[in-house]
Amino acid sequence: MTVDSWRLRIQHKSGFDYAGAVSSSYNEARMWPRNETRQAVLDARVEVWPPARTYRYEDYWGTVVTAFDVHAKHEALTVTATSTVETLPAGDLAPTGFAWEALSLPENVDRWYELLLSTKRTGLDSSLREIVADIKAAHATPHAAALALCEFVRGEVTYQPGATGVQSDALHAWEQRKGVCQDISHLTVGMLREMGMPARYVSGYLHPSPSAGIGDSVIGQSHAWVEWWAGRWTAFDPTNGVPVGERHVVVGRGREYGDVPPLKGVYAGPPSTGQGVEVTITRLR
Known part of the structure; x- marks a missing residue:
């Protein structure tokens, strides 16, 4: 029996615009897919602009978090997560007999x-x-x-x-x-x-x-x-x-x-003027 898996490439771009220069920001992104029974992450990366060193960890709930600080002055922050994931069809919805x-x-x-x-x-x-x-x-x-x-x-x-x-x-x-x-x-x-x-x-x-x-x-x-x-x-x-x-x-x-917010953080500077989100998905197989 063959299983009709899909292979998807996902690009998720998110970020903030500010009313002036922000001196520093401290951020967490939850945009990295999980490896688990019905999906396999073949490739993933998270890129930040302005450039910042990132590090990853799993939070209490098992979600992969990409954390980063930006200490250069910036009037906008952009995070782009790109991943390739193999997915499986839906699992069994038959009754479990659980009372x-x-x-x-x-x-x-x-x-x-x-x-x-x-x-x-x-x-x-x-x-x-x-x-x-x-x-x-x-x-x-x-x-x-x-x-x-x-x-x-x-x-x-x-x-x-x-x-x-x-x-x-x-x-x-x-x-x-x-x-x-x-x-x-x-x-x-x-x-x-x-x-x-x-x-x-x-x-x-x-x-x-x-x-x-x-x-x-x-x-x-x-x-x-x-x-x-x-x-x-x-x-x-x-x-x-x-x-x-x-x-x-x-x-x-x-x-x-x-x-599980995709992007959150705190910063020092003027108010945010808005958040942009753009998700592009391509079926590769």
């Missing part, structure tokens, strides 16, 4: 405790908690309930670029019934945790076309999706209503966006 009762076992609660807690961006209100209770009651297993929850969120919240900002939370997206992949993932993660299911927020990239031509470069996007644990980790993209497969590239995981 609700197993989620409350002390060993499972202790193991995944941090991924059961609500955060600033994943908190719910009483109406959402009632909806979660209804979905949970209607399904015999956590896995079935998780899939139904993803379908519910996708049916209720419209994907609309520009509807929210990076500081928005699940409740904001729910109240206006629209948001971006980050908001939809925060809402889904919050509802999964309300069911007592460990859930992770995943940051990465998505090739927008299932029928992508070999060698065609397209405007891609930074993307977010979710993973839940019901005896095993299952990855699903609630924004698009599909399992995570060959079009998805994982960069990092955490409790929410705040654990």
